[in-house]
Amino acid sequence: MAATLALPFTGIFISILVYLIGQWLFDKTNGFFLFTPLLVGMVLGIVILMIWAKMTGSTTAAVYKTYYKPGGDIIFWFLNPATMAFAIPLYRRNDVFKKYWLDCVIALFVGGFVSLFGIHAVAKLFGLSATSTAAMMPQAATTAVAMPIAQGIGGDPAVTAMACILNAVVIYALAEFLIKVFRLKQIPKVGTGLGLGSAGHTVGSAKAVQLGSVQGAMAAVAVVIIAVAMDIVVPIYANLFLH
Amino acid sequence: MEKKQPEKKAAPILVQMGIFAAILFVSALISSLFPKSFVVPTPLIGMIILYILLATHIVKLEQVEKFGDLMISLIAFMFVPSGVQLAGSLDLMKREGLQDIIVSVLATIIILVVIAYVGALVIKIHQKLTGRVDDDEETEKGAN
Structure with a gap:
Protein backbone atom coordinates (compact mmCIF):
# COMPACT_ATOMS: atom_id res chain seq x y z
CA MET A 1 0.00 0.00 0.00
CA ALA A 2 2.63 2.51 1.07
CA ALA A 3 4.74 1.62 -1.94
CA THR A 4 1.79 2.10 -4.29
CA LEU A 5 0.99 5.47 -2.76
CA ALA A 6 4.58 6.50 -3.42
CA LEU A 7 4.00 6.15 -7.18
CA PRO A 8 3.47 9.37 -9.18
CA PHE A 9 -0.31 8.81 -9.37
CA THR A 10 -0.79 10.19 -5.87
CA GLY A 11 0.88 13.53 -6.47
CA ILE A 12 -0.73 14.04 -9.87
CA PHE A 13 -4.18 13.26 -8.49
CA ILE A 14 -3.77 15.58 -5.50
CA SER A 15 -2.49 18.41 -7.70
CA ILE A 16 -5.36 18.22 -10.17
CA LEU A 17 -7.93 17.76 -7.43
CA VAL A 18 -6.87 20.79 -5.38
CA TYR A 19 -6.58 22.96 -8.47
CA LEU A 20 -10.06 21.99 -9.63
CA ILE A 21 -11.44 22.75 -6.17
CA GLY A 22 -9.74 26.11 -6.42
CA GLN A 23 -11.27 26.74 -9.83
CA TRP A 24 -14.70 25.78 -8.51
CA LEU A 25 -14.36 28.12 -5.51
CA PHE A 26 -13.13 30.89 -7.79
CA ASP A 27 -16.19 30.53 -10.04
CA LYS A 28 -18.59 30.26 -7.10
CA THR A 29 -17.30 33.49 -5.56
CA ASN A 30 -17.20 35.34 -8.89
CA GLY A 31 -13.43 35.60 -8.82
CA PHE A 32 -12.67 36.55 -5.22
CA PHE A 33 -8.95 37.31 -5.35
CA LEU A 34 -7.94 35.08 -2.42
CA PHE A 35 -9.58 32.13 -4.19
CA THR A 36 -7.28 32.23 -7.19
CA PRO A 37 -7.19 28.52 -8.18
CA LEU A 38 -3.42 28.35 -7.85
CA LEU A 39 -3.36 29.88 -4.36
CA VAL A 40 -6.19 27.65 -3.14
CA GLY A 41 -4.57 24.61 -4.75
CA MET A 42 -1.25 25.34 -3.12
CA VAL A 43 -2.69 25.90 0.38
CA LEU A 44 -5.06 22.94 0.11
CA GLY A 45 -2.28 20.67 -1.13
CA ILE A 46 -0.10 21.60 1.84
CA VAL A 47 -3.04 21.09 4.24
CA ILE A 48 -3.72 17.63 2.79
CA LEU A 49 -0.08 16.68 3.30
CA MET A 50 -0.13 18.06 6.86
CA ILE A 51 -3.24 16.02 7.74
CA TRP A 52 -1.71 12.96 6.11
CA ALA A 53 1.41 13.44 8.21
CA LYS A 54 -0.63 13.84 11.42
CA MET A 55 -2.59 10.66 10.69
CA THR A 56 0.47 8.55 9.96
CA GLY A 57 2.55 10.11 12.71
CA SER A 58 5.13 11.29 10.21
CA THR A 59 6.44 14.75 9.35
CA THR A 60 4.91 16.85 6.59
CA ALA A 61 8.27 17.14 4.87
CA ALA A 62 8.61 13.35 4.80
CA VAL A 63 5.08 12.83 3.45
CA TYR A 64 5.75 15.49 0.83
CA LYS A 65 8.95 13.82 -0.27
CA THR A 66 7.71 10.23 -0.33
CA TYR A 67 4.16 10.54 -1.60
CA TYR A 68 3.61 13.91 -3.28
CA LYS A 69 6.93 14.71 -4.93
CA PRO A 70 7.05 11.83 -7.46
CA GLY A 71 3.82 13.02 -9.09
CA GLY A 72 4.51 16.69 -8.46
CA ASP A 73 7.82 16.44 -10.29
CA ILE A 74 6.10 15.13 -13.41
CA ILE A 75 3.71 18.09 -13.52
CA PHE A 76 6.56 20.43 -12.63
CA TRP A 77 8.58 19.17 -15.57
CA PHE A 78 5.96 20.51 -17.96
CA LEU A 79 6.88 24.03 -16.86
CA ASN A 80 9.87 23.60 -19.19
CA PRO A 81 7.88 23.53 -22.44
CA ALA A 82 5.30 25.93 -20.97
CA THR A 83 7.91 28.56 -20.07
CA MET A 84 9.61 28.07 -23.41
CA ALA A 85 6.26 28.67 -25.11
CA PHE A 86 6.34 32.33 -23.97
CA ALA A 87 8.45 32.90 -27.07
CA ILE A 88 5.23 32.51 -29.08
CA PRO A 89 3.30 35.53 -27.69
CA LEU A 90 6.54 37.51 -27.97
CA TYR A 91 6.89 36.54 -31.62
CA ARG A 92 3.24 37.34 -32.30
CA ARG A 93 3.95 40.91 -31.24
CA ASN A 94 7.23 41.06 -33.10
CA ASP A 95 6.15 44.26 -34.89
CA VAL A 96 5.94 46.17 -31.61
CA PHE A 97 9.01 44.43 -30.20
CA LYS A 98 11.13 45.37 -33.21
CA LYS A 99 10.15 48.98 -32.79
CA TYR A 100 10.99 49.17 -29.08
CA TRP A 101 13.45 46.34 -28.54
CA LEU A 102 16.33 48.54 -27.39
CA ASP A 103 14.15 50.50 -24.99
CA CYS A 104 12.71 47.26 -23.61
CA VAL A 105 16.08 45.65 -23.06
CA ILE A 106 17.58 48.73 -21.40
CA ALA A 107 14.49 49.36 -19.28
CA LEU A 108 14.24 45.78 -18.05
CA PHE A 109 17.94 45.38 -17.28
CA VAL A 110 18.22 48.75 -15.53
CA GLY A 111 14.77 48.58 -13.94
CA GLY A 112 15.35 44.99 -12.87
CA PHE A 113 18.65 45.90 -11.25
CA VAL A 114 17.20 48.93 -9.49
CA SER A 115 14.23 46.98 -8.15
CA LEU A 116 16.67 44.47 -6.59
CA PHE A 117 17.84 47.26 -4.27
CA GLY A 118 14.24 47.87 -3.26
CA ILE A 119 13.50 44.19 -2.64
CA HIS A 120 16.74 43.82 -0.70
CA ALA A 121 15.89 46.83 1.46
CA VAL A 122 12.40 45.55 2.22
CA ALA A 123 13.77 42.09 3.01
CA LYS A 124 16.24 43.66 5.42
CA LEU A 125 13.54 45.79 7.00
CA PHE A 126 11.47 42.70 7.81
CA GLY A 127 14.51 40.79 9.01
CA LEU A 128 14.44 37.94 6.48
CA SER A 129 17.09 35.25 6.78
CA ALA A 130 19.80 35.03 4.13
CA THR A 131 18.04 32.05 2.48
CA SER A 132 14.74 33.89 2.16
CA THR A 133 16.35 37.14 1.05
CA ALA A 134 18.18 35.34 -1.74
CA ALA A 135 14.94 33.58 -2.65
CA MET A 136 13.15 36.93 -3.05
CA MET A 137 15.65 38.38 -5.51
CA PRO A 138 14.80 36.78 -8.87
CA GLN A 139 11.00 36.83 -8.51
CA ALA A 140 10.46 39.17 -11.46
CA ALA A 141 11.47 36.26 -13.70
CA THR A 142 8.84 33.63 -14.38
CA THR A 143 8.83 30.88 -11.75
CA ALA A 144 10.55 28.13 -13.73
CA VAL A 145 13.45 30.49 -14.43
CA ALA A 146 13.46 32.22 -11.03
CA MET A 147 13.76 29.00 -9.01
CA PRO A 148 17.09 27.81 -10.43
CA ILE A 149 18.48 31.37 -10.23
CA ALA A 150 17.50 31.55 -6.54
CA GLN A 151 19.10 28.21 -5.88
CA GLY A 152 22.26 29.38 -7.59
CA ILE A 153 22.63 32.28 -5.14
CA GLY A 154 21.75 30.24 -2.06
CA GLY A 155 18.01 30.89 -1.81
CA ASP A 156 15.25 28.39 -1.04
CA PRO A 157 13.51 27.74 -4.39
CA ALA A 158 10.26 26.86 -2.59
CA VAL A 159 10.13 30.39 -1.18
CA THR A 160 10.85 31.81 -4.65
CA ALA A 161 7.95 29.79 -6.05
CA MET A 162 5.68 31.16 -3.35
CA ALA A 163 6.85 34.71 -4.07
CA CYS A 164 6.14 34.26 -7.80
CA ILE A 165 2.69 32.85 -7.07
CA LEU A 166 1.96 35.82 -4.79
CA ASN A 167 3.13 38.20 -7.54
CA ALA A 168 0.39 36.87 -9.76
CA VAL A 169 -2.18 37.02 -6.94
CA VAL A 170 -1.28 40.62 -6.08
CA ILE A 171 -1.41 41.77 -9.69
CA TYR A 172 -4.66 39.92 -10.24
CA ALA A 173 -6.24 41.52 -7.17
CA LEU A 174 -4.70 44.97 -7.15
CA ALA A 175 -3.64 45.86 -10.70
CA GLU A 176 -6.39 48.46 -11.22
CA PHE A 177 -5.75 50.00 -7.79
CA LEU A 178 -1.97 50.11 -8.25
CA ILE A 179 -2.28 51.58 -11.75
CA LYS A 180 -4.41 54.35 -10.30
CA VAL A 181 -2.33 55.05 -7.18
CA PHE A 182 0.98 55.09 -9.03
CA ARG A 183 -0.52 56.93 -12.01
CA LEU A 184 0.67 54.29 -14.44
CA LYS A 185 -1.78 55.39 -17.10
CA GLN A 186 -0.16 58.80 -17.34
CA ILE A 187 3.26 57.46 -18.35
CA PRO A 188 4.19 56.10 -21.80
CA LYS A 189 2.31 52.88 -22.56
CA VAL A 190 5.52 50.96 -23.06
CA GLY A 191 6.47 51.49 -19.41
CA THR A 192 3.10 50.36 -18.08
CA GLY A 193 3.21 47.20 -20.17
CA LEU A 194 6.74 46.33 -19.14
CA GLY A 195 5.92 46.87 -15.47
CA LEU A 196 2.82 44.69 -15.56
CA GLY A 197 4.54 41.90 -17.46
CA SER A 198 7.50 41.87 -15.08
CA ALA A 199 5.51 42.08 -11.87
CA GLY A 200 2.63 39.79 -12.75
CA HIS A 201 4.03 37.44 -15.43
CA THR A 202 1.12 35.84 -17.31
CA VAL A 203 -1.52 37.47 -15.12
CA GLY A 204 0.16 40.81 -15.68
CA SER A 205 0.06 40.21 -19.43
CA ALA A 206 -3.66 39.53 -19.25
CA LYS A 207 -4.22 42.77 -17.32
CA ALA A 208 -2.00 44.70 -19.73
CA VAL A 209 -3.99 43.49 -22.73
CA GLN A 210 -7.07 45.07 -21.16
CA LEU A 211 -5.31 48.45 -21.10
CA GLY A 212 -4.44 48.39 -24.78
CA SER A 213 -2.57 46.54 -27.47
CA VAL A 214 0.78 48.32 -26.96
CA GLN A 215 0.69 47.54 -23.24
CA GLY A 216 -0.28 43.93 -23.92
CA ALA A 217 2.52 43.47 -26.40
CA MET A 218 5.05 45.04 -24.04
CA ALA A 219 3.96 42.76 -21.21
CA ALA A 220 4.47 39.71 -23.43
CA VAL A 221 7.91 41.04 -24.31
CA ALA A 222 8.67 41.71 -20.64
CA VAL A 223 7.92 38.14 -19.54
CA VAL A 224 10.71 36.88 -21.80
CA ILE A 225 13.28 39.68 -21.50
CA ILE A 226 12.98 40.13 -17.72
CA ALA A 227 13.74 36.42 -17.34
CA VAL A 228 16.96 36.93 -19.30
CA ALA A 229 17.70 40.13 -17.35
CA MET A 230 17.19 38.47 -13.95
CA ASP A 231 19.39 35.57 -14.97
CA ILE A 232 22.27 37.96 -15.61
CA VAL A 233 21.61 40.71 -13.09
CA VAL A 234 20.71 38.70 -9.97
CA PRO A 235 24.00 36.77 -9.68
CA ILE A 236 25.90 40.04 -10.16
CA TYR A 237 23.84 41.76 -7.47
CA ALA A 238 24.22 38.77 -5.14
CA ASN A 239 28.00 38.85 -5.58
CA LEU A 240 28.20 42.56 -4.91
CA PHE A 241 25.70 43.05 -2.11
CA LEU A 242 24.37 39.82 -0.62
CA HIS A 243 27.42 38.04 0.73
CA MET B 1 14.30 21.23 -39.84
CA GLU B 2 10.65 20.43 -40.58
CA LYS B 3 9.07 19.36 -43.80
CA LYS B 4 7.01 22.05 -45.49
CA GLN B 5 3.46 22.23 -44.24
CA PRO B 6 0.66 23.63 -46.35
CA GLU B 7 0.21 27.32 -45.53
CA LYS B 8 -1.35 28.13 -42.16
CA LYS B 9 -2.43 24.56 -41.50
CA ALA B 10 -1.44 23.57 -37.98
CA ALA B 11 1.22 20.90 -37.81
CA PRO B 12 0.16 17.60 -36.19
CA ILE B 13 0.39 17.83 -32.41
CA LEU B 14 3.08 15.17 -32.21
CA VAL B 15 5.25 17.17 -34.62
CA GLN B 16 4.72 20.26 -32.48
CA MET B 17 5.73 18.31 -29.40
CA GLY B 18 8.72 17.03 -31.33
CA ILE B 19 9.89 20.58 -32.03
CA PHE B 20 9.53 21.48 -28.34
CA ALA B 21 11.31 18.31 -27.27
CA ALA B 22 14.17 18.89 -29.71
CA ILE B 23 14.68 22.50 -28.57
CA LEU B 24 14.51 21.53 -24.89
CA PHE B 25 17.01 18.73 -25.47
CA VAL B 26 19.50 21.12 -27.04
CA SER B 27 18.75 23.74 -24.35
CA ALA B 28 19.50 21.26 -21.59
CA ILE B 48 15.42 32.20 -26.69
CA ILE B 49 16.03 29.42 -29.22
CA LEU B 50 12.33 29.15 -30.06
CA TYR B 51 12.10 32.92 -30.53
CA ILE B 52 15.14 32.95 -32.82
CA LEU B 53 13.78 30.04 -34.85
CA LEU B 54 10.43 31.82 -35.22
CA ALA B 55 12.01 35.18 -36.05
CA THR B 56 14.22 33.60 -38.73
CA HIS B 57 11.21 31.67 -40.11
CA ILE B 58 12.98 28.34 -39.67
CA VAL B 59 10.05 27.30 -37.52
CA LYS B 60 6.64 28.59 -38.56
CA LEU B 61 4.08 29.80 -36.06
CA GLU B 62 1.61 27.10 -37.10
CA GLN B 63 4.18 24.44 -36.28
CA VAL B 64 4.36 25.32 -32.58
CA GLU B 65 1.33 27.47 -31.86
CA LYS B 66 -1.21 24.83 -30.89
CA PHE B 67 0.95 22.99 -28.40
CA GLY B 68 2.48 26.21 -27.09
CA ASP B 69 -0.89 27.83 -26.42
CA LEU B 70 -2.07 24.67 -24.69
CA MET B 71 1.00 24.72 -22.45
CA ILE B 72 0.56 28.41 -21.59
CA SER B 73 -3.13 27.89 -20.81
CA LEU B 74 -2.17 25.21 -18.28
CA ILE B 75 0.68 27.11 -16.69
CA ALA B 76 -1.19 28.16 -13.54
CA PHE B 77 -2.00 24.52 -12.82
CA MET B 78 1.61 23.51 -13.39
CA PHE B 79 2.66 25.82 -10.60
CA VAL B 80 0.70 23.82 -8.01
CA PRO B 81 3.62 21.45 -7.28
CA SER B 82 6.06 24.35 -6.86
CA GLY B 83 3.63 25.88 -4.38
CA VAL B 84 3.06 22.64 -2.50
CA GLN B 85 6.84 22.30 -2.36
CA LEU B 86 6.63 24.66 0.62
CA ALA B 87 5.41 21.64 2.60
CA GLY B 88 9.06 20.59 2.56
CA SER B 89 10.15 23.96 4.02
CA LEU B 90 7.50 24.35 6.72
CA ASP B 91 10.11 25.05 9.39
CA LEU B 92 11.32 28.03 7.42
CA MET B 93 7.68 29.05 6.89
CA LYS B 94 6.88 28.83 10.59
CA ARG B 95 9.85 31.03 11.41
CA GLU B 96 9.31 33.71 8.81
CA GLY B 97 6.38 32.78 6.60
CA LEU B 98 4.49 35.98 7.34
CA GLN B 99 7.52 38.15 6.65
CA ASP B 100 8.09 36.23 3.41
CA ILE B 101 4.54 36.93 2.32
CA ILE B 102 4.75 40.63 3.16
CA VAL B 103 8.08 41.02 1.38
CA SER B 104 6.75 39.17 -1.70
CA VAL B 105 3.74 41.46 -1.89
CA LEU B 106 5.86 44.59 -1.48
CA ALA B 107 8.38 43.25 -3.99
CA THR B 108 5.61 42.87 -6.57
CA ILE B 109 4.69 46.51 -6.17
CA ILE B 110 8.35 47.59 -6.28
CA ILE B 111 8.93 45.65 -9.50
CA LEU B 112 5.78 47.05 -11.09
CA VAL B 113 6.47 50.67 -10.23
CA VAL B 114 10.24 50.72 -10.77
CA ILE B 115 10.13 48.97 -14.13
CA ALA B 116 7.16 50.98 -15.35
CA TYR B 117 8.87 54.28 -14.53
CA VAL B 118 12.32 53.24 -15.74
CA GLY B 119 10.63 52.07 -18.96
CA ALA B 120 8.87 55.41 -19.28
CA LEU B 121 12.13 57.26 -18.67
CA VAL B 122 14.02 55.20 -21.25
CA ILE B 123 11.33 55.84 -23.84
CA LYS B 124 11.38 59.58 -23.15
CA ILE B 125 15.18 59.76 -23.34
CA HIS B 126 15.15 57.74 -26.54
CA GLN B 127 12.59 60.06 -28.05
CA LYS B 128 14.62 63.11 -27.04
CA LEU B 129 17.77 61.63 -28.55
CA THR B 130 16.25 60.68 -31.86
CA GLY B 131 13.68 63.42 -31.97
CA ARG B 132 11.24 60.66 -32.79
CA VAL B 133 7.66 61.32 -31.88
CA ASP B 134 5.93 58.11 -31.20
CA ASP B 135 3.03 57.75 -33.57
CA ASP B 136 0.86 55.36 -31.63
CA GLU B 137 1.39 57.30 -28.43
CA GLU B 138 0.15 60.41 -30.20
CA THR B 139 -2.76 58.97 -32.10
CA GLU B 140 -4.07 56.99 -29.15
CA LYS B 141 -3.71 59.95 -26.82
CA GLY B 142 -5.61 62.06 -29.29
CA ALA B 143 -8.36 59.50 -29.41
CA ASN B 144 -8.80 59.44 -25.65
Missing part, protein backbone atom coordinates in the same frame (compact mmCIF):
# COMPACT_ATOMS: atom_id res chain seq x y z
CA LEU B 29 22.84 20.48 -23.21
CA ILE B 30 23.68 24.19 -23.52
CA SER B 31 22.49 24.86 -19.95
CA SER B 32 24.87 22.23 -18.60
CA LEU B 33 27.81 24.13 -20.11
CA PHE B 34 27.30 27.08 -17.78
CA PRO B 35 29.12 27.10 -14.41
CA LYS B 36 27.25 26.59 -11.11
CA SER B 37 27.80 30.23 -10.21
CA PHE B 38 25.99 31.40 -13.33
CA VAL B 39 22.94 29.19 -13.80
CA VAL B 40 21.12 29.60 -17.10
CA PRO B 41 17.94 27.56 -16.75
CA THR B 42 16.96 25.21 -19.58
CA PRO B 43 13.53 26.78 -20.27
CA LEU B 44 15.17 30.22 -20.58
CA ILE B 45 17.49 28.94 -23.28
CA GLY B 46 14.55 27.13 -24.88
CA MET B 47 12.57 30.35 -24.95
